[in-house]
Amino acid sequence: MTATAETTNAAVRGKERGASAPLRPWPRRTAVRGTEAREAMHAYALEMRNITKTFPGVKALDHVNLKVRKGEIHALCGENGAGKSTLMKVLSGFYPAGSYEGEIVIHGEVRRFQGIKDAERAGIAIIHQELALVQGMSVAENLFLGSEPARYGIIDEPRLYAEARRWLDLVGLSDVSPNTPVAQLGIGQQQLVEIAKALAKRADILILDEPTAALTESEVERLLRLLEDLRAKGVTCIYISHKLNEVFRLADTITVLRDGKTVGTYPAAELDENRVIALMVGRELTERFPRVARHPGDVVLSVRHFSVYDPHNPRKRVIDNVSFTVRKGEIVGIAGLMGAGRTELVSSLFGAFPGRTEGEVVVEGTRVRIASPRDAIAAGLALVPEDRKQLGLVLGMDVKANISMANLQRLSRYGVINENEEIRAAETSVRELRIKAASLETPVGALSGGNQQKVVLGKWLLAKPKVLLLDEPTRGIDVGAKYELYTLMNELVRHGVAIVMVSSELPEILGMSDRILVMREGRIVATFNREDATQENIMLAATGGVGA
Amino acid sequence: MKPSVPSQPLVQERRSLRALVGRFDLRAYTMILALVVIWVFFALLNDAFLTPRNLSNLFLQMSVTAILAIGMVFVIVAGHIDLSVGSIVGLTGGVAAILQVWYGWPTLPVVVVTILLGIVIGLVHGWWVAYQAVPAFIVTLGGMMAYRGILMGITKGQTVAPLEDSFKAIGQTYVPATVGWMAAAAIVVLLYVAAFRRRAARQRYGFAVPSLAADMAKTTAIAALVLLFVFLMNQYKGIPVPIVLVLALAVLFTFLARRTTFGRHVYAIGGNVEAARLSGIPIRRRILTVFVLSGMLASLAGIVLTARVNAATIGAGTMYELDAIAACVIGGTSLMGGSGTILGAVLGALVMASLDNGMSIMNLETFWQYIVKGTILVLAVWVDMYSRRRQKA
Numbered sequence: 004m005t006a007t008a009e010t011t012n013a014a015v016r017g018k019e020r021g022a023s024a025p026l027r028p029w030p031r032r033t034a035v036r037g038t039e040a041r042e043a044m045h046a047y048a049l050e051m052r053n054i055t056k057t058f059p060g061v062k063a064l065d066h067v068n069l070k071v072r073k074g075e076i077h078a079l080c081g082e083n084g085a086g087k088s089t090l091m092k093v094l095s096g097f098y099p100a101g102s103y104e105g106e107i108v109i110h111g112e113v114r115r116f117q118g119i120k121d122a123e124r125a126g127i128a129i130i131h132q133e134l135a136l137v138q139g140m141s142v143a144e145n146l147f148l149g150s151e152p153a154r155y156g157i158i159d160e161p162r163l164y165a166e167a168r169r170w171l172d173l174v175g176l177s178d179v180s181p182n183t184p185v186a187q188l189g190i191g192q193q194q195l196v197e198i199a200k201a202l203a204k205r206a207d208i209l210i211l212d213e214p215t216a217a218l219t220e221s222e223v224e225r226l227l228r229l230l231e232d233l234r235a236k237g238v239t240c241i242y243i244s245h246k247l248n249e250v251f252r253l254a255d256t257i258t259v260l261r262d263g264k265t266v267g268t269y270p271a272a273e274l275d276e277n278r279v280i281a282l283m284v285g286r287e288l289t290e291r292f293p294r295v296a297r298h299p300g301d302v303v304l305s306v307r308h309f310s311v312y313d314p315h316n317p318r319k320r321v322i323d324n325v326s327f328t329v330r331k332g333e334i335v336g337i338a339g340l341m342g343a344g345r346t347e348l349v350s351s352l353f354g355a356f357p358g359r360t361e362g363e364v365v366v367e368g369t370r371v372r373i374a375s376p377r378d379a380i381a382a383g384l385a386l387v388p389e390d391r392k393q394l395g396l397v398l399g400m401d402v403k404a405n406i407s408m409a410n411l412q413r414l415s416r417y418g419v420i421n422e423n424e425e426i427r428a429a430e431t432s433v434r435e436l437r438i439k440a441a442s443l444e445t446p447v448g449a450l451s452g453g454n455q456q457k458v459v460l461g462k463w464l465l466a467k468p469k470v471l472l473l474d475e476p477t478r479g480i481d482v483g484a485k486y487e488l489y490t491l492m493n494e495l496v497r498h499g500v501a502i503v504m505v506s507s508e509l510p511e512i513l514g515m516s517d518r519i520l521v522m523r524e525g526r527i528v529a530t531f532n533r534e535d536a537t538q539e540n541i542m543l544a545a546t547g548g549v550g551a
Numbered sequence: 552m553k554p555s556v557p558s559q560p561l562v563q564e565r566r567s568l569r570a571l572v573g574r575f576d577l578r579a580y581t582m583i584l585a586l587v588v589i590w591v592f593f594a595l596l597n598d599a600f601l602t603p604r605n606l607s608n609l610f611l612q613m614s615v616t617a618i619l620a621i622g623m624v625f626v627i628v629a630g631h632i633d634l635s636v637g638s639i640v641g642l643t644g645g646v647a648a649i650l651q652v653w654y655g656w657p658t659l660p661v662v663v664v665t666i667l668l669g670i671v672i673g674l675v676h677g678w679w680v681a682y683q684a685v686p687a688f689i690v691t692l693g694g695m696m697a698y699r700g701i702l703m704g705i706t707k708g709q710t711v712a713p714l715e716d717s718f719k720a721i722g723q724t725y726v727p728a729t730v731g732w733m734a735a736a737a738i739v740v741l742l743y744v745a746a747f748r749r750r751a752a753r754q755r756y757g758f759a760v761p762s763l764a765a766d767m768a769k770t771t772a773i774a775a776l777v778l779l780f781v782f783l784m785n786q787y788k789g790i791p792v793p794i795v796l797v798l799a800l801a802v803l804f805t806f807l808a809r810r811t812t813f814g815r816h817v818y819a820i821g822g823n824v825e826a827a828r829l830s831g832i833p834i835r836r837r838i839l840t841v842f843v844l845s846g847m848l849a850s851l852a853g854i855v856l857t858a859r860v861n862a863a864t865i866g867a868g869t870m871y872e873l874d875a876i877a878a879c880v881i882g883g884t885s886l887m888g889g890s891g892t893i894l895g896a897v898l899g900a901l902v903m904a905s906l907d908n909g910m911s912i913m914n915l916e917t918f919w920q921y922i923v924k925g926t927i928l929v930l931a932v933w934v935d936m937y938s939r940r941r942q943k944a
Contacts, residue, residue, distance in 0.1 A: 376828060393823075394826055395826055397819050397889070398822070399889050404815060409830040420810055420815065423752050
């Protein structure tokens, strides 16, 4: 394994020096590269050698090697469960030295971190998917949380705010005052505050774990530009993302992990998206979206002049006079940028949004009044929410109880659950959805993301809905499980279920939908048939460009 | 080429999960083991501890806490807390005694009205918590003070006594030995019938059943425990009536927790209230019911306590809410909500009563008893947290 990584790295260097290096305008990096031959050891900001981490009964990492050169952006790719997060937890001291085998070398020096503090002192900072900011505190207080400038334990406020200003400017948040409570910032800005916090700790190796999962397009752009800027300043960055377009835009080098092993390290220029996916799953995926011919039937769901008001601002419409129909056996995709009102639309149709609603919802010709999820279920709707851990599952409960949760009435008599009926129902779901779990009594918290999502789906399929609302159904799910979910959606549609799918992934919208609605600022601004839709015209409509 | 669905390496995950499930069982056994250790410890120090007479007393002493703890499990599992149960015990006991002693009501109407009072109090709490979104801690803290005040007001600070024999019977009598044996025999028969019916039902659904030998061994073990218990109690005066009540409630509420939609909903609400809401579970109604049950059980406990001491005092039930919460927590109920068992809470109450009883027998001074109980509570939760951490790492 080490040998292959070595040769590929050699290839990287050779190639870049020859072809692309002159094109890149960062003298510092070329300088580093120039001394590389002499100081091969120190060319790497970070080396992880033969890391093996075992959990009871599971080898999560098996002789993994990772070498990251100084000042590069190094992408780490792999399916969920491939070991990316575990590897980063080893690196950031979350798992202390001794709990794993192998060694970590930072700037040519073998280090044994006893905890996260140790790793931070060595200049390693990890920025998690879930942001770790204290919402009620100000930006400045957050930036220096745990390392406040103080004398005799009394915080030096002027210095605190002055320094905060400096770091905020550095990450491009010049428009944000250090006094602002973090809760008032958008997710994208909070992400940048996190980065500023890491830099303020003098980190020169940044680890970003799915940093763009919750960001809007423009926020993503801002983040990517910042990372490029930081690279120019010599900061080393490990970038973990499922979004391969970002990976290819940023990364100099890509390491692919699969099943806890290093598949290889490659210069980004030598790969393309399909090649990376093939390396991640271990085979070529010729078709990412299984496409079947469909024959939509009668209209099942008809939404007319539907408006939803902001619960905090009763005059503002989150959804503004929306009308659309969904027919039996078709998939309607809803595209749009973050904040366009897509989640608000599906959750208010399901009675789960706190704001006041106006307009008509008609299911199979009958007007229905939906004030709560209970009403929606009775009307034949089902919602697979965006955030399955927060909204979809009771993680501590087992697979069986989660699947039966929305269907207990049918599985019980006089309020007493028929255990055997419940087991049968759950077994059927597990079989049909190919849920991989040790048993029906396994807590769902122990399943992988894809399998958790299937449990949520199983719960709703058991309710036999007429209309299935899916909100970002494949977020955070690996490629293989995604494909399985698409296949399931096709089967459902074949059985006459109507599907409304909100998704931020345009290829998914284009690949799966029969019709595509594009939302912007709470309104449906364009409708495309599948044949007419392209990434370009959808984005154009979503961003409010001409031609929509 | 036909796109293939990639298979994931789940064999490894499966193995770790089995380890996890194994540990879960271990937690239930640790509880029983701890109880045995405590009993052996006291038995070695004092001959009087493991006598039928003392065990009978021990069970009697735990009855009020156990009844409260049974109701408290649901409240805590739902993610709330009920600090008022001690004061409800005092108030309902006081009302019962006043109705009988001052107004000469017969026992049955007194019991009915008292339980109704508990239900009404629970409704009030549930309404504040579920429909007005006031935190349960505050609502029941307010109740704790207010009910104690009402009790002082209506009794005018006096002790209300004595009660009629029929009322005292609830707390002081014993089931005659022959009746005890007959009931035990009936329960044993029922256990076997239930075991066979469960097997038959599973087979009808085409599910795998455990081997007959394993099933029978399990049932026989439980049956033996029932018989041993009746035998022990009959060695003294028979099974104390309050214990019959505790056991019946424990069985009923275990059934509620594990086999009914209501129970499932409560655990789901405590586990993840948003997921429960989106699954169409009526959150508020369930929370309301949980508080009604807690209030009802507290009034039952009030009746038992008043019957046992044959008097209502203004101090009755003081701090009982903390005993009940401690019993739940020692029995493995998580204060975060979502998990906990009735059996665990009853065992927790038994552990606390055993400590009390054992230390009293040894003539340990009261202050020591408080210190020991407090320490045990913290240690019990520490052991629980420690074992959970081990599971994760």
